Amino acid sequence: MKKIPATVITGFLGAGKTTLIRHLIEHAGGRRLALIINEFGDVGVDGALVQGCGDEACPDEDIIELANGCICCTVADDFLPTMQKLLDRRTPPDHIIIETSGLALPKPLVKAFQWPDIRTRSTVDGVIALIDADALAAGRFAHDEAALAAARAADPTLDHDSPIEELFEDQLACADLVLLNKTDLVAADRLAALEQGLAGEIRPGVRILRTARGEIDPAILLGLDAGAEDRIDDRPSHHDGEEEHDHDDFESFIVDLGELAGPEPLLAALARSIAAHDILRVKGFLAIEGRPARLVLQAVGPRIQHHYDRHWQAGEPRRSRLVVIGQSGMDRAAIEAALGARMAAA
Numbered sequence: 001m002k003k004i005p006a007t008v009i010t011g012f013l014g015a016g017k018t019t020l021i022r023h024l025i026e027h028a029g030g031r032r033l034a035l036i037i038n039e040f041g042d043v044g045v046d047g048a049l050v051q052g053c054g055d056e057a058c059p060d061e062d063i064i065e066l067a068n069g070c071i072c073c074t075v076a077d078d079f080l081p082t083m084q085k086l087l088d089r090r091t092p093p094d095h096i097i098i099e100t101s102g103l104a105l106p107k108p109l110v111k112a113f114q115w116p117d118i119r120t121r122s123t124v125d126g127v128i129a130l131i132d133a134d135a136l137a138a139g140r141f142a143h144d145e146a147a148l149a150a151a152r153a154a155d156p157t158l159d160h161d162s163p164i165e166e167l168f169e170d171q172l173a174c175a176d177l178v179l180l181n182k183t184d185l186v187a188a189d190r191l192a193a194l195e196q197g198l199a200g201e202i203r204p205g206v207r208i209l210r211t212a213r214g215e216i217d218p219a220i221l222l223g224l225d226a227g228a229e230d231r232i233d234d235r236p237s238h239h240d241g242e243e244e245h246d247h248d249d250f251e252s253f254i255v256d257l258g259e260l261a262g263p264e265p266l267l268a269a270l271a272r273s274i275a276a277h278d279i280l281r282v283k284g285f286l287a288i289e290g291r292p293a294r295l296v297l298q299a300v301g302p303r304i305q306h307h308y309d310r311h312w313q314a315g316e317p318r319r320s321r322l323v324v325i326g327q328s329g330m331d332r333a334a335i336e337a338a339l340g341a342r343m344a345a346a
């Protein structure tokens, strides 16, 4: 029996994983894809963005959201049963795409494919790591020596490097292919320097390709035939030997804003909040008075983007909700107040 190939898409918060997957679906070339989408926040924004794109390659029932925290920590409870159900289907998909949350370690997920019931029926075709070239060029993955020294002084038991840098390195070390994405935002000579830097973090033989908006021929991404679960020990991780790890370094919350008269005041407040607090990623949908369509809002670091994607549907509550993800200890109350959040009691 032919094993069903599965591709793991990893990459830090906002690197462009969902955008890449949308492109993949739109250019699937007759393959029937199933998607497993994992998010750190409690609101399934990525699933909602991919759902309803109306593509035959990926009907809505083939898009499965795992929103209960990072997939690397919920493998047994969420991921394995989901895979089993997909593989048990009378007509299983041709290829499974797994989008991990931006904070997930890919290795435990690859390891899950060693589980006997999965191993006989599916294989990891490849781990693809997306890198946000803009964020990398801005030094957002490199550790800040001064901040690390201060954190160590405050907590002498601190046994790891910057959590963002560790994640970044883990995701790269597990990859079979690296996509240096968002190349539209970075000059070509800078990109060459970034590639040189990345070369030291990846396994021998792994290629780095440049992409913008995840536009790449699916034939390059799918069919790597890596069988990654069979060579798991080749993929070093900062968390090797640990029974469990946690994501205590990061946290997320939802800001509920109701319907807005217009987006501008919120966009301005958000820009100020991102500059003032340890916010890494914001995403969600806004309802704007007099507008039949929902406004998608995305912020990755200081860069905020928004566009109307589709009409609010009948019965769908017109409300604005944002997921805010950042470093633990963010001043949630101050951020909520700045954004004008509706408090639960209001």
Ligand SMILES: Nc1nc2c(ncn2[C@@H]2O[C@H](COP(=O)(O)OP(=O)(O)OP(=O)(O)O)[C@@H](O)[C@H]2O)c(=O)[nH]1
Pocket: 011, 012, 013, 014, 015, 016, 017, 018, 019, 020, 046, 101, 102, 181, 182, 183, 184, 185, 211, 212, 213, 214, 281, 283, 298, 299, 300, 305
């Ligand atoms: N300029 C530019 N923007 C991009 C590119 N790829 C993605 N984006 C934008 O970056 C933002 C985040 O993209 P997503 O595809 O949602 O990123 P993600 O990795 O799925 O995000 P998380 O799931 O939150 O980790 C969105 O506003 C995208 O439109 C790119 O190549 N260039």
